[in-house]
Amino acid sequence: MQREKDFVKIYGESVNEALSVMGPHIARIIKIHVQEKYSIRLTDTYNNPHELTNALIATIDGGTRVIQRRILRILYEKMGIEPNFVISTNFEEKILEAKKLFEKKE
Template sequence: MTTTENKFKEAYKQAVEEALSILGKNVSVIINSYILEKYSIRLTDTGDDPKLLSDALEAVIDGGSRIVQRRILRSLYNRVGVELPFAMTTNFEDKILTAKKEYEKASFL
Protein backbone atom coordinates (compact mmCIF):
# COMPACT_ATOMS: atom_id res chain seq x y z
CA MET A 1 0.00 0.00 0.00
CA THR A 2 1.40 3.39 -0.98
CA THR A 3 1.74 6.41 1.25
CA THR A 4 -0.99 8.15 -0.76
CA GLU A 5 -3.38 5.25 -0.14
CA ASN A 6 -2.54 5.27 3.57
CA LYS A 7 -3.16 9.01 3.81
CA PHE A 8 -6.50 8.69 2.04
CA LYS A 9 -7.55 5.80 4.28
CA GLU A 10 -6.65 7.84 7.36
CA ALA A 11 -8.60 10.85 6.06
CA TYR A 12 -11.56 8.58 5.31
CA LYS A 13 -11.40 6.98 8.76
CA GLN A 14 -11.33 10.39 10.45
CA ALA A 15 -14.21 11.68 8.30
CA VAL A 16 -16.37 8.64 9.12
CA GLU A 17 -15.61 8.84 12.84
CA GLU A 18 -16.30 12.58 12.91
CA ALA A 19 -19.62 12.20 11.07
CA LEU A 20 -20.79 9.32 13.25
CA SER A 21 -19.99 11.28 16.40
CA ILE A 22 -23.13 13.39 15.80
CA LEU A 23 -25.23 10.27 16.35
CA GLY A 24 -23.76 9.55 19.76
CA LYS A 25 -21.59 6.73 20.97
CA ASN A 26 -24.34 4.08 21.15
CA VAL A 27 -25.50 4.47 17.55
CA SER A 28 -21.91 4.61 16.35
CA VAL A 29 -21.20 1.31 18.12
CA ILE A 30 -24.31 -0.27 16.55
CA ILE A 31 -23.25 0.82 13.06
CA ASN A 32 -19.72 -0.47 13.64
CA SER A 33 -21.08 -3.80 14.89
CA TYR A 34 -23.46 -4.10 11.94
CA ILE A 35 -20.64 -3.66 9.39
CA LEU A 36 -18.34 -6.03 11.27
CA GLU A 37 -20.96 -8.77 11.65
CA LYS A 38 -22.50 -8.51 8.19
CA TYR A 39 -19.37 -7.92 6.09
CA SER A 40 -16.46 -8.89 8.39
CA ILE A 41 -14.85 -5.51 7.84
CA ARG A 42 -14.30 -2.54 10.12
CA LEU A 43 -16.40 0.51 9.39
CA THR A 44 -13.35 2.69 8.87
CA ASP A 45 -12.02 0.24 6.25
CA THR A 46 -15.00 0.70 3.91
CA GLY A 47 -13.21 3.32 1.80
CA ASP A 48 -12.62 0.84 -1.02
CA ASP A 49 -16.28 -0.21 -0.98
CA PRO A 50 -18.32 2.68 0.45
CA LYS A 51 -21.57 0.91 -0.46
CA LEU A 52 -21.04 -1.22 2.65
CA LEU A 53 -21.05 1.93 4.78
CA SER A 54 -24.06 3.30 2.93
CA ASP A 55 -25.99 0.04 3.44
CA ALA A 56 -25.13 -0.03 7.14
CA LEU A 57 -26.22 3.58 7.65
CA GLU A 58 -29.53 2.94 5.90
CA ALA A 59 -30.14 -0.27 7.86
CA VAL A 60 -29.42 1.32 11.24
CA ILE A 61 -30.60 4.93 10.92
CA ASP A 62 -32.60 4.91 7.66
CA GLY A 63 -33.60 8.52 6.86
CA GLY A 64 -30.77 9.99 8.91
CA SER A 65 -28.23 8.30 6.69
CA ARG A 66 -28.23 11.24 4.24
CA ILE A 67 -27.19 13.66 6.99
CA VAL A 68 -24.29 11.42 8.01
CA GLN A 69 -23.29 10.86 4.38
CA ARG A 70 -23.18 14.62 3.74
CA ARG A 71 -21.01 15.14 6.82
CA ILE A 72 -18.66 12.36 5.74
CA LEU A 73 -18.35 13.85 2.26
CA ARG A 74 -17.75 17.40 3.53
CA SER A 75 -15.14 16.23 5.99
CA LEU A 76 -13.41 13.85 3.58
CA TYR A 77 -13.19 16.30 0.70
CA ASN A 78 -11.90 18.97 3.08
CA ARG A 79 -9.29 16.61 4.55
CA VAL A 80 -7.92 15.53 1.16
CA GLY A 81 -8.05 19.04 -0.32
CA VAL A 82 -10.42 18.20 -3.16
CA GLU A 83 -13.27 20.50 -4.17
CA LEU A 84 -16.63 19.10 -3.13
CA PRO A 85 -19.08 18.52 -6.01
CA PHE A 86 -22.23 20.64 -5.94
CA ALA A 87 -24.72 17.74 -5.80
CA MET A 88 -23.12 15.83 -2.98
CA THR A 89 -26.16 13.90 -1.79
CA THR A 90 -26.58 11.90 -4.96
CA ASN A 91 -24.65 8.66 -5.19
CA PHE A 92 -22.62 8.71 -2.00
CA GLU A 93 -20.51 5.75 -3.09
CA ASP A 94 -19.38 7.43 -6.31
CA LYS A 95 -18.50 10.63 -4.46
CA ILE A 96 -16.21 8.70 -2.08
CA LEU A 97 -14.47 6.90 -4.94
CA THR A 98 -14.17 10.20 -6.87
CA ALA A 99 -12.52 11.83 -3.85
CA LYS A 100 -10.05 8.95 -3.72
CA LYS A 101 -9.22 9.22 -7.44
CA GLU A 102 -8.87 13.01 -7.30
CA TYR A 103 -6.65 12.79 -4.23
CA GLU A 104 -4.44 10.15 -5.84
CA LYS A 105 -4.23 12.17 -9.07
CA ALA A 106 -3.30 15.36 -7.17
CA SER A 107 -0.68 13.47 -5.16
CA PHE A 108 1.15 12.41 -8.31
CA LEU A 109 1.36 15.93 -9.76
Protein backbone atom coordinates in the same frame (compact mmCIF):
# COMPACT_ATOMS: atom_id res chain seq x y z
CA MET B 1 0.76 3.02 -1.95
CA GLN B 2 1.42 5.72 0.66
CA ARG B 3 -1.26 7.96 -0.87
CA GLU B 4 -3.80 5.15 -0.47
CA LYS B 5 -2.81 4.73 3.19
CA ASP B 6 -3.17 8.47 3.69
CA PHE B 7 -6.61 8.39 2.05
CA VAL B 8 -7.69 5.47 4.24
CA LYS B 9 -6.68 7.46 7.33
CA ILE B 10 -8.54 10.58 6.18
CA TYR B 11 -11.58 8.53 5.16
CA GLY B 12 -11.67 6.78 8.54
CA GLU B 13 -11.42 10.09 10.39
CA SER B 14 -14.20 11.53 8.24
CA VAL B 15 -16.51 8.58 8.86
CA ASN B 16 -15.87 8.65 12.61
CA GLU B 17 -16.38 12.42 12.83
CA ALA B 18 -19.60 12.23 10.82
CA LEU B 19 -20.95 9.39 12.96
CA SER B 20 -20.12 11.24 16.17
CA VAL B 21 -23.15 13.48 15.55
CA MET B 22 -25.35 10.42 16.22
CA GLY B 23 -23.81 9.86 19.64
CA PRO B 24 -21.42 7.14 20.82
CA HIS B 25 -24.04 4.39 21.14
CA ILE B 26 -25.40 4.66 17.59
CA ALA B 27 -21.89 5.02 16.16
CA ARG B 28 -20.88 1.82 17.98
CA ILE B 29 -23.95 -0.06 16.69
CA ILE B 30 -23.12 0.95 13.11
CA LYS B 31 -19.49 -0.14 13.53
CA ILE B 32 -20.54 -3.50 14.99
CA HIS B 33 -23.06 -4.04 12.18
CA VAL B 34 -20.39 -3.56 9.50
CA GLN B 35 -17.93 -5.81 11.36
CA GLU B 36 -20.44 -8.61 11.85
CA LYS B 37 -22.11 -8.48 8.44
CA TYR B 38 -19.07 -7.79 6.24
CA SER B 39 -16.18 -8.90 8.48
CA ILE B 40 -14.43 -5.56 8.01
CA ARG B 41 -13.95 -2.40 10.00
CA LEU B 42 -16.13 0.59 9.19
CA THR B 43 -13.08 2.56 8.11
CA ASP B 44 -12.23 -0.16 5.56
CA THR B 45 -15.35 0.61 3.52
CA TYR B 46 -13.40 3.16 1.45
CA ASN B 47 -13.13 0.65 -1.43
CA ASN B 48 -16.76 -0.37 -1.19
CA PRO B 49 -18.76 2.49 0.34
CA HIS B 50 -21.98 0.65 -0.50
CA GLU B 51 -21.29 -1.51 2.58
CA LEU B 52 -21.29 1.65 4.67
CA THR B 53 -24.56 2.76 3.08
CA ASN B 54 -26.14 -0.62 3.87
CA ALA B 55 -25.00 -0.38 7.50
CA LEU B 56 -26.36 3.14 7.83
CA ILE B 57 -29.72 2.15 6.35
CA ALA B 58 -29.92 -0.91 8.62
CA THR B 59 -29.21 1.11 11.76
CA ILE B 60 -30.44 4.68 11.27
CA ASP B 61 -32.42 4.52 8.02
CA GLY B 62 -33.73 8.09 7.77
CA GLY B 63 -30.47 9.61 8.97
CA THR B 64 -28.41 7.91 6.28
CA ARG B 65 -28.35 10.85 3.85
CA VAL B 66 -27.41 13.26 6.64
CA ILE B 67 -24.42 11.14 7.65
CA GLN B 68 -23.38 10.57 4.03
CA ARG B 69 -23.42 14.31 3.32
CA ARG B 70 -21.42 14.93 6.47
CA ILE B 71 -18.85 12.30 5.51
CA LEU B 72 -18.42 13.85 2.06
CA ARG B 73 -18.12 17.39 3.44
CA ILE B 74 -15.56 16.39 6.05
CA LEU B 75 -13.61 14.17 3.63
CA TYR B 76 -13.26 16.84 0.95
CA GLU B 77 -12.35 19.43 3.58
CA LYS B 78 -9.59 17.18 4.94
CA MET B 79 -8.33 16.56 1.40
CA GLY B 80 -8.18 20.31 0.78
CA ILE B 81 -10.39 19.98 -2.29
CA GLU B 82 -13.49 22.03 -2.97
CA PRO B 83 -16.28 19.63 -3.95
CA ASN B 84 -17.52 20.42 -7.46
CA PHE B 85 -20.81 18.61 -7.04
CA VAL B 86 -24.01 18.75 -5.07
CA ILE B 87 -23.43 16.92 -1.78
CA SER B 88 -26.70 15.00 -2.16
CA THR B 89 -25.51 13.15 -5.28
CA ASN B 90 -24.47 9.48 -5.38
CA PHE B 91 -22.52 8.87 -2.16
CA GLU B 92 -20.71 5.71 -3.21
CA GLU B 93 -19.60 7.24 -6.50
CA LYS B 94 -18.35 10.41 -4.78
CA ILE B 95 -16.27 8.45 -2.25
CA LEU B 96 -14.55 6.50 -5.04
CA GLU B 97 -14.00 9.74 -6.99
CA ALA B 98 -12.52 11.36 -3.88
CA LYS B 99 -10.08 8.46 -3.55
CA LYS B 100 -8.95 8.91 -7.16
CA LEU B 101 -8.60 12.69 -6.74
CA PHE B 102 -6.60 12.27 -3.56
CA GLU B 103 -4.24 9.72 -5.09
CA LYS B 104 -3.58 12.07 -8.06
CA LYS B 105 -3.09 15.12 -5.83
CA GLU B 106 0.48 15.93 -4.85
